[in-house]
Amino acid sequence: MYATPISELIDELSKLPGIGPKSAQRLAFHILKTNRAEAERLAEAIVHLKDKVKFCPVCYNVTDEPVCEYCRDSRRDDSVICVVEEPKDIVAMERTGEFQGRYHVLGAAISPIDGVGPEDLRIKELLKRLEDGRVVEIIVATNPNIEGEATAMYLTKLIRPLGLRITRLASGLPVGGDLEYADEVTLGSALRGRREMP
Amino acid sequence: MPTYKAKAIVLNTFKLGEADKIVVMFSGSKGKIRAVAKGIRKTKSKFGGTLEPFSVVDLLLYEGKSLDIIQQAEIIMSFKEIRADLEKYKYGSVMLELIDKVAQEREESYEVFSLVLAALQCLKEADADYQTLLTVFQLKLMAELGYRPHLARCPACGGEVPAANEQALFSFRFGGLICDSCRDKDADAVDVSAATRAQIEQALETPLARWKELDFKVENVRGIARLTELFVAYHLDRKLKSPRFLDM
Numbered sequence: 066m067y068a069t070p071i072s073e074l075i076d077e078l079s080k081l082p083g084i085g086p087k088s089a090q091r092l093a094f095h096i097l098k099t100n101r102a103e104a105e106r107l108a109e110a111i112v113h114l115k116d117k118v119k120f121c122p123v124c125y126n127v128t129d130e131p132v133c134e135y136c137r138d139s140r141r142d143d144s145v146i147c148v149v150e151e152p153k154d155i156v157a158m159e160r161t162g163e164f165q166g167r168y169h170v171l172g173a174a175i176s177p178i179d180g181v182g183p184e185d186l187r188i189k190e191l192l193k194r195l196e197d198g199r200v201v202e203i204i205v206a207t208n209p210n211i212e213g214e215a216t217a218m219y220l221t222k223l224i225r226p227l228g229l230r231i232t233r234l235a236s237g238l239p240v241g242g243d244l245e246y247a248d249e250v251t252l253g254s255a256l257r258g259r260r261e262m263p
Numbered sequence: 264m265p266t267y268k269a270k271a272i273v274l275n276t277f278k279l280g281e282a283d284k285i286v287v288m289f290s291g292s293k294g295k296i297r298a299v300a301k302g303i304r305k306t307k308s309k310f311g312g313t314l315e316p317f318s319v320v321d322l323l324l325y326e327g328k329s330l331d332i333i334q335q336a337e338i339i340m341s342f343k344e345i346r347a348d349l350e351k352y353k354y355g356s357v358m359l360e361l362i363d364k365v366a367q368e369r370e371e372s373y374e375v376f377s378l379v380l381a382a383l384q385c386l387k388e389a390d391a392d393y394q395t396l397l398t399v400f401q402l403k404l405m406a407e408l409g410y411r412p413h414l415a416r417c418p419a420c421g422g423e424v425p426a427a428n429e430q431a432l433f434s435f436r437f438g439g440l441i442c443d444s445c446r447d448k449d450a451d452a453v454d455v456s457a458a459t460r461a462q463i464e465q466a467l468e469t470p471l472a473r474w475k476e477l478d479f480k481v482e483n484v485r486g487i488a489r490l491t492e493l494f495v496a497y498h499l500d501r502k503l504k505s506p507r508f509l510d511m
Binding site for chain 1: 275311312316341352363507
């Protein structure tokens, strides 16, 4: 229907998440209308992303430096590692401004039904980081869903014998929410994790 | 858009788009249901923790073109005890995956639904021997689906099978114990010990809720578990993913 270069671009764009054939068509025609410099910037940005961004060899965050900014920063606390599923979760944790330790990205969560097991996660790499004895606490910040919980239980089973403190992010009521709309699992977990008023 | 109600067990979930999930469920009234839970991945979603695997929920759904849309969901039983125990979770995952593989959409399946519910209840209350429970569940599920193993007469020729105190050949193709003269009809038939034969019979006769009365010795549970595993695999066209994590 369209000239080959246009349909090729539509094909590629429609492979992106959340982009259907109609959106892909709109994007392709938008790019066609923009000037050459702008189109080149987009093309270059994509190529740069693939060329420059690598996994940090320490924590497996994504980075364009040899080691990521959180592993490089000498002011951060070496004795605590916060374990997350995805690099995006580091950004979420950093937004709180409440955590000053190091990170470790597992890359996935355990889910037997989907065929994802411990060997598909960067668990060996995490255990390696615990060998020098500097780390005293592991904060498991995997998602509060079934896969995240299973991963947390598995990590606890592995790490507890090493004598480290292992903690899990609290789960409970969202700030600004209404109690009556809380489901019983969440509310139960909030009740078990209640704390003394300061 | 027409709406309908259903009571279902959540089997699995998949991320969809920015904050949605596709929830795969199994109900008695409609068989397998695949529906979208909009915004469920946001922390303030009204769904909260209601649509996690193992939850049994009351649902109100909009009928969509390809996927239905979950309008309301309320927990009847959360089975959080299974989710909070790594061992139970692993065995429970095999049960859910199996149901996901055998269930059909838009097919009434009240018997299978009660069986899964009973199995999850047993798993929740159990404190050991999960492999026995899983094996009994698998055998009963196969029976419910019409693949009850033939143990009394040879399914290939109707002849006598070896006496109960003897070893016999189990054919997956014919779906049961075959007699000596039919052994050439299925080269893949496997040897089954007298003990395992007795166990299969007991497992099929005993109601699931009384599974603990089954006196499967730990060293013998392997035989029946392996046989059941192969039997189930023969009738599914795809291999289950979760069993290989049982010793994780």
